[in-house]
Amino acid sequence: MQVPLRPEIDTGTGATSGERARAMIEIASVSKRFETSGRKSHLALSDINLTVDDGAFVSILGPSGCGKSTLLYIVGGFVAPSEGVARMKGTTITGPGPDRGPVFQEFALFPWKTVLGNVTYGLRQQGVKRGEAEAQSLRLIEMVGLKGFEHFYPKELSGGMKQRVAIARTLAYRPSVLLMDEPFGALDAHTRTRLQNDLLNIWERDRKTVLFVTHSVEEAVFLSDKVVVMTRAPGRIKQIVDIDLPRPRIRAELLLDSHYQKYVVDIERMIDDGRDDAEHS
Amino acid sequence: MTSARSIIAKLSPLLACLGLLAVWQIAALWLDTESFPTASHALQTVPQILGDPEQLLNILDSIRRMVIGFSLAVLISIPLGLAMGRSARVSAFFNPLLMMIYPVPKAALMPVIMLWLGVGDASKTLVIFLGVSLPVIYHSFQGAKAVEEKMLWSGAAMGLNGLQRMVRIVLPAALPEILTGCRTGLVLALITMVTSEMIARQSGAGNILFNAMDMAQYDTVFAMIIIIGALGIVLDAAFDKLRWRLVKWAEPHQEILLGAS
């Protein structure tokens, strides 16, 4: 398959030292092959090269089964690449660590802990004293809009509230990078919009690096500085689109903005091309 | 490579048996007392027991009682459990009574039942029946309760009446759970059989076991343990195969084997 536009690849080798210091995550020639039953294996990711700058909001966009979550898990250190390396601040990633905080579509809250217990967990794990950890957690819980729910158990919360807790739990231990795996995919449209807005507001405060996996084009364009468009399996990077829209972004204005609309339409077309390719091959 | 691994996986229970026998053998040689024969000794005694027509008949009698008790229990418990699962009223009616009976060792009713029905087949079969019933009722109840309401709505929309819905929708949908109950019941049937015979001490496998114990025929004691144990393992494996054929379509799910009466 011919890739129509070569993505701008920055493997780090050609970059000047100044640019290099700004790179938070580097993914170099990463492939991932899953052994399925017997001799068969499934190539989920093929030769991925990607650099994520410090403070950038980067979305990975693609059809389901394109390996976009797998790529995120490799950066998280949960899954090892079959070939290539992923680096965090220049250090090869070998396992999970508190510098990269995941937020999953399934929330993955600890059901045996209250909201406060969940948010405090990471801080306690870092050796922060209980009183201090709880004080910090309470501030975070208020920031994500859950003041008054500190002593609730996850089962007593709605989906959107659960995801707010999960975000607070991850923010609590101050990771340098947020790894968000379709975080709003299980929520209804209304809740989803609200959480997108709130996420942007939180992000505007400290501009953490975010790697955000989604299959919603609108969501990717609305949130990101860069959208990485992937092809259907085996997952390859088809194109990287810089989203040149002013921040802070206000949803009501953006939806009427012709630049925003053009980004959405262009990227949707890109994904459709990919599907035709896959179906014809 | 894969086939080699699957062969090992299939053989692993057999290997486990051999391992257990080996541990037994070593322990017996090490302890070296008359009352604890080696595994090889006990195994050699097995054909002697099975070759003796009187004892073989005794064991077959035990199995016959077990099969009758088990079958009757299954026939009555499944409809009762399903009805409890689909009707809040039926379950409210029977649940507390069953809760009361649950922790009573069914084989412990043996002395009482013997008073009423004598020491014959009837008492032992009844005790086995009681032992098997509860888990089968319980699992049928759980299975029927978990049936998706919308499946029943579709059935009603297609014109099935209440009984038809029960037989054509609830029963098959609850089958995996029911069969888990039956499997537990099967193990319980065997246990209740042995225990009731140990208590009644008149005939059957349990009786041979304890008579040998009283007469210090330790080879026979351990040989009987092997026979009863093998019966348990073989019955369970056979039932598992049957179950697998019946509910191939079901998602694999956890199952907890109970083991007592």
Place this chain on the structure above:
Amino acid sequence: MSAQRLATALMGALPILFVLAVWQALCSFGYAPPSLLPPPGKVFLRLAQQLGNVGFLDDILATLIRLFAGFLVAVVLGVGIGLAAAVVPAINAVVRPLVQVLAPLPKVALYPALIILFGFDHASKITLVTLDALFPILLSTYYGASMVEQKLVWSALAAGTPRWQILFKVIAPAALPSILTGCRIGLVISCIVVFLAEMISSTDGLGHLLVGAARTFQTVDMFVPLITISLLGLTLNGLLYGLRKYLLRGFPEV
């Protein structure tokens, strides 16, 4: 709502009352001679009397000691082995076939061997209780622990939990509902098995009381230990239910 609950309770009490009524009727109208079936009033009166009797309480105590000792050993072994098998593939490879063979084995049949090895006293009965209660606890722990949501583990790892702590901080608490279900089954089994073991060979305990009464055809005394063990089982079950409810207060209803 409480009226509805009351109605449900009454509904459930009906068959129990019905059984008692039939029992009483059988006695009152002379269908069952008292030597075969004593009237319920007499049985419960004797139970009340016996509860003030030191000898009877000693028997209950003996039964309880065996029950708890066997059950607790089974919990420790079952949870320990179950967790280990779920986490360590090498242990799994050994434990799985052994459990496949041993779980369906009728453990009561081993009782004579246990008597030969450990004598007639506590040890053989406790071992039998442990053997019987072990497998349901082990199996449910294993299934619970192997079905822990992968992303819970990932979340904890990312938050800086060392790998060796994951077992205690994530897997064990996440498997708790399953573990407690296994314990509940194991507890009922322990009740049953301890009684049976005492019936087969013992000099004390509730099971022994039943056998003793049966030998001398004291029907009233036969019913007393049966009812006692049933009440004991119900009480313990209720206590464990309360504990479960407290420990699992965060988990969604199963």
